[in-house]
Amino acid sequence: MNISGILLQLFQNTLVVLVAPLLLGWVNQCRAWLQNRTGPGILRPYLNLFKLFQKDAVLAHNASPLFRFHPYILFACMWLAASLVPVIATDLPLSPAVDVIVLVGIFALARVFISLAAMDIGTSFGTLGARREMLVGFLAEPALLMVFFTAAAISHSTSLSTIVETLAHKQFVLHPSLAFAAIAFIMVLLAENARIPVDNPSTHLELTMIHEAMILEYSARHLALIEWASALKLLAFSTIGIAVFLPWGIAEAGNWGAIPLALVALFLKLAAAGAGLALLETVSAKMRIFRVPEFMGTAFLLAVLGLLVHFLHGS
Amino acid sequence: MIFVSTLLPIDVALGVIVYWLLLAFAGLLLQNTRTITRVIFPAGAAGALVLAAAALSGLGGPANVAVLPLGLPDLPFHLRMDSLSAFFMLLLGAASIGISLYSAGYFRDYEGNELGLLCFEYHIFLAAMALVFLADDAYLFMVAWEAMALSSYFLVTTDHVVPEIRRAGFLYLLIAHVGAIAILMCFGVMQGGHGDYTFATMRNAHLNELWASVTFLLALFGFGAKAGIVPLHVWLPEAHPAAPSPVSAMMSGIMLKTAIYGILRVTFDLIDVQLWWWGVLALTLGLITALFGVIFAAVQTDMKRLLAYSSIENIGIILVGIGLAITFHVFRKDAVAALALTATLYHALNHAFMKGLLFLGTGSVLHATGERKLGKLGGLIHPMPKLALLVLVGALAIAGLPPLNGFVSEWLILQAFLLSPGLPHSYLNMLIPIAAAALVLASALAGYVMVKFYGVIFLGQPREGKFEDAHDIGIWERIGLGWLALGCILLGVFPVFVILLIDPVTQLMVGHTLGGSAAQTGWLWLTPLEPGRASYSPLILFLIVIVGVIFTMLAVKKFYHGRLRHGPAWDCGFPEQTARMQDTAEGFGQPIRQIFEPFFGVTRIVPTPFDKHPHYRGESRDRIWDYAYLPIASVTEKLSALIGRLQHGRIHIYLLYSFLTLLALLAFVR
Incomplete structure (x- = not known):
């Protein structure tokens, strides 16, 4: 572990936490454009966070310490997850500590905590949201893991750095298994980040809401941290997708000269991914909550199919 | 110091087993709530600590062997502690420290005879499990195994005045014995006709593929009944809620692992071929x-049934x-x-x-x-x-x-x-x-x-x-x-x-x-x-x-002013909030029940609009009962009815049976 590696890691930690709301703003802005609206501007999420940090927090009488403590855990988990994905350079000092299975475990930890916090006040919406979140989660988590397993089986490693290096070095070969995995991954991304068609991030008070139902009781700084964590989660998922399916342009370990180029490549890819996400959300309609298990089941089966194709076909 | 240095881990383990047995009898005789909870259970935990330490030192060391001149004449108990036994003894010791200490507080409301019996059975249970891990012949293994099953049966039925608990205990005992028969037969196959039931003989016996497979299947069935492998799991969700919680903890946390030990011992140690x-x-x-x-x-x-299924x-x-x-x-x-x-x-x-x-x-x-x-x-x-x-x-x-x-x-x-x-x-x-x-x-x-x-x-x-x-x-x-x-x-x-x-x-x-x-x-x-x-x-x-x-x-x-107000829960502004509007356990499980509906036998009692006191009830049944256990039970009952015809209660008919049996035996043996 050398000093430049640590610096790079710190740089990435700072970068993700600052850039995350920008990606959210960009997606929302693209959505607005696609719907022929002017849109709130891509800096809106920052202003929202700023606004929330100004307000007085209101806490329900029934809240337990778990309720107050949860936003910090959620934020720390998502921040960690986003900092671990090799987005600009591989072989960061923290990358051996966490492989893809642990990454999924971190997301699961955050999900369990947010569901528990939602049940803490004991309101009807809170428990309902918690139940739905776990329902989406118990199918999304294995699907995500299967996607990672496909990539891991191709590169014979579960370490994200090795996966990215292996896939980046290969010439452009179309892995049929990765094609299945990519579709499954997009479905998981939509579900995990509370996007249409599974959930709608821009409405409140909808009977089919999932994520919003869980955080109804939060306000001010707690809500700001949760919103920020959601933005970090979206960034983490986008960068995971980029790292596994479009790894070209990333800087190898210790190659400082390649980093500016890697940064430019990353921002271009993120912009494209955000626009694509907005397009997907615009052309699809939100589905009934009872259809969500089918949607997630499809994602899971596609991911398993991808892994099977790899094992049978060898690529 | 010389004495200490020659003390083998197996001797310490044996010492702990004897110590537990002594504690068991002390509890039975004293029957004093204060002494039992404040002295005997913590003392049991101390024994568990010593056992864990002995197991730790036995891990990785050479296998210790001991022969106890107990049991039947010419059939002494063989004991052996190798790394596998030591690992499971470590598990037993380390986990039961916590459970015994907890019991010291938990049983404070129990009194007299009930507590004395409970303390007796609890420590017998502990000692029997340790003995299962130490046994090096089928004879001692079965004795320890049965002692474990019986002591845990009595622990499960601590509250025997409740009919459901007696039923749960019976089911547990039944499946434990069906399993024990399979284990006995498994040992019978493994000794390969030598008539010597020590594990050492079994290790040296060479089974062909067919007999090895028979052994493996018998072991999987017999130990599976204790571990709760589907479809032999039905006793777990009944017995765990019936038992007092420290007993459930011990059964689920430790006793199920004796079955895992058995499978590993038979498959990787006693049989020399694998398929x-x-x-x-x-x-x-x-x-x-x-x-x-x-x-x-x-x-x-039910929270304990939930945990029982989670153990499965x-x-x-x-x-x-x-x-x-x-x-x-x-x-x-x-x-x-x-x-x-x-x-x-x-x-x-x-x-x-x-x-x-x-x-x-x-x-x-x-x-x-x-x-x-x-x-x-x-x-x-x-x-x-x-x-x-x-x-x-x-x-x-x-x-x-x-x-x-x-x-x-x-x-x-x-x-x-x-x-x-x-x-x-x-x-x-x-x-x-x-x-x-x-x-x-x-x-x-x-x-x-x-x-x-x-x-x-x-x-x-x-x-x-x-x-x-x-x-x-x-x-x-x-x-x-x-x-x-x-x-x-x-x-x-x-x-x-x-x-x-x-x-x-x-x-x-x-x-x-x-x-x-x-x-x-x-x-x-x-x-x-x-x-x-x-x-x-x-x-x-x-x-x-x-x-x-x-x-x-x-x-x-640093950056936030930190102002905080307390208020009623918002919940989207709905004014009438009661605690009954939260999800119940049934509501929380509803999506799973809907997705996996074919697995469950779901019965629902839905109220009609005219019910004065509408009541909703949903029940999920284990279909294995309907498809496997109930048919087996009815066949058994029919067979027993047929066999029951032999009984007339008249002595000359029984004498006739004896006579016919003698004749048949004479014809066979000659």
């Missing part, structure tokens, strides 16, 4: 058990590990076999801690509220914050979340799947990813189950009535639960040390270890084969999350 389809069978059964257990756990409304799931995961280990071992992929076996043993150890912790936690809830139905609990984090914190550790651990211990063993099993080298059969290769997917699904569902378990009991508001007089746990309970919770954390954060402990066992069983590669990059990093392929450092992860949380808190504190 690949055994592994596939164990893998498939394990997956079915894991998925079945977790799906049923998700729809339970974990036994399934352990069996998956055994199946993988057998398969890889047969194809001589011993590095991965060692990985799978390490994961199996690790998970067994983890489960003893996690499930012990959770069952004891339900005991405290039951004690404080008198309520076992999840639908009536809620909001217990307010009156019982210490218990809530300790149970949270167990719930997160069993949900398989990093950086706790449940995650490490699941991570290792998944690594074994992923690192599986090409196997010679193409359909085996196909099975591996499908099995991995099913296992991952089961462990994700475990998260669902644990959110339900913890959220419904501890969070929200009390659903019916207020638990204002619910008291937090006392000092003994706190120490017992704290020990188990500490185990969950340490086993999760320092995996390399645990793997080094398991190494002698895998060396013994598959001739390969994980420790060399696991520790090659230092104790901080867990690398199952080589660092480039996979690595995990729970301690670093733990520290980063803590640093992240503290950093965020400090930053928020």
Whole structure:
């Protein structure tokens, strides 16, 4: 572990936490454009966070310490997850500590905590949201893991750095298994980040809401941290997708000269991914909550199919 | 000092067993609540500590042998402590320290004869389990096995005035004995006609493939009945809720592992051949058990039944590990076999801690509220914050979340799947990813189950009535639960040390270890084969999350004014909020019931619009009862009725039977 590696890691930690709301703003802005609206501007999420940090927090009488403590855990988990994905350079000092299975475990930890916090006040919406979140989660988590397993089986490693290096070095070969995995991954991304068609991030008070139902009781700084964590989660998922399916342009370990180029490549890819996400959300309609298990089941089966194709076909 | 240096681990273990037996009789004779709870149970915990220490020193050492001149003439008891026994004794000792200390507080309301008997059976149970691990001949093994089954039967039926508990006890005893018969026959096959039932003979006997397979199937059936492998699991959800909570903790955390020990002992030690389809069978059964257990756990409304089904799931995961280990071992992929076996043993150890912790936690809830139905609990984090914190550790651990211990063993099993080298059969290769997917699904569902378990009991508001007089746990309970919770954390954060402990066992069983590669990059990093392929450092992860949380808190504190108001819950502005509007346990499990409807026999009683007192009731039944057990029971009853015709109650007819039997025997023997 050398000093430049640590610096790079710190740089990435700072970068993700600052850039995350920008990606959210960009997606929302693209959505607005696609719907022929002017849109709130891509800096809106920052202003929202700023606004929330100004307000007085209101806490329900029934809240337990778990309720107050949860936003910090959620934020720390998502921040960690986003900092671990090799987005600009591989072989960061923290990358051996966490492989893809642990990454999924971190997301699961955050999900369990947010569901528990939602049940803490004991309101009807809170428990309902918690139940739905776990329902989406118990199918999304294995699907995500299967996607990672496909990539891991191709590169014979579960370490994200090795996966990215292996896939980046290969010439452009179309892995049929990765094609299945990519579709499954997009479905998981939509579900995990509370996007249409599974959930709608821009409405409140909808009977089919999932994520919003869980955080109804939060306000001010707690809500700001949760919103920020959601933005970090979206960034983490986008960068995971980029790292596994479009790894070209990333800087190898210790190659400082390649980093500016890697940064430019990353921002271009993120912009494209955000626009694509907005397009997907615009052309699809939100589905009934009872259809969500089918949607997630499809994602899971596609991911398993991808892994099977790899094992049978060898690529 | 010379005496100490010549004291072998096996002697210490024997000493602890005798000590436990003495404690058992002391409890039976004294029957004084104060003495039993304040002296005997803590003394039992001290014995467990000594046993764990002896086991620790016995791990990796040479096998100790002892012969006790007890039992029948010319048939002494053979004892042997090798690394496998030592590992399971370590599990027994380490987990029962916490359970015994907890019992010291938990049984304070029991009195007189009942407590005396309970203390007696409890320590006999402990001693019998230790003896199962030490036995080196079939005779002693069966004696210890039966002592274990009987003492636990009496513990389950502590509340024998309740008819359901007597029924649950009977079911447990029945299945335990069906299993015991299979184990007896398994030993019978293995001794190979020598008439010598020591394990040493069995190790040297060479069975052909057919007889080896028969042995394996009998062992899987017999030990599976004790472990709760589907379809022999039906006693678990009945017996666990019936027993007092420390007993449930002991049965689920430790006794189920004696069955795992038995399977490992027979498959890897006593039989010298193995066939690949055994592994596939164990893998498939394990997956079915894991998925079945977790799906049923998700729809339970009784907290102890929920945990019982969760135990079935974990036994399934352990069996998956055994199946993988057998398969890889047969194809001589011993590095991965060692990985799978390490994961199996690790998970067994983890489960003893996690499930012990959770069952004891339900005991405290039951004690404080008198309520076992999840639908009536809620909001217990307010009156019982210490218990809530300790149970949270167990719930997160069993949900398989990093950086706790449940995650490490699941991570290792998944690594074994992923690192599986090409196997010679193409359909085996196909099975591996499908099995991995099913296992991952089961462990994700475990998260669902644990959110339900913890959220419904501890969070929200009390659903019916207020638990204002619910008291937090006392000092003994706190120490017992704290020990188990500490185990969950340490086993999760320092995996390399645990793997080094398991190494002698895998060396013994598959001739390969994980420790060399696991520790090659230092104790901080867990690398199952080589660092480039996979690595995990729970301690670093733990520290980063803590640093992240503290950093965020400090930053928020610095930049935020910190004003905070308390108000009623908002809930989208709905004015009429009652505690009954929260999800009940049934509501929380509803999506799972809907998705997996074909698995359950669901009966619903739905009110009509004209009901004066509308009542909704839904029940999920285990279909295995209808398809397997009830037909077997009715066939048995018919057969018994036929055989019953032989009985007339007239003595000359019985004399005629004896005469005919003699004639038949004469004709045969001649």
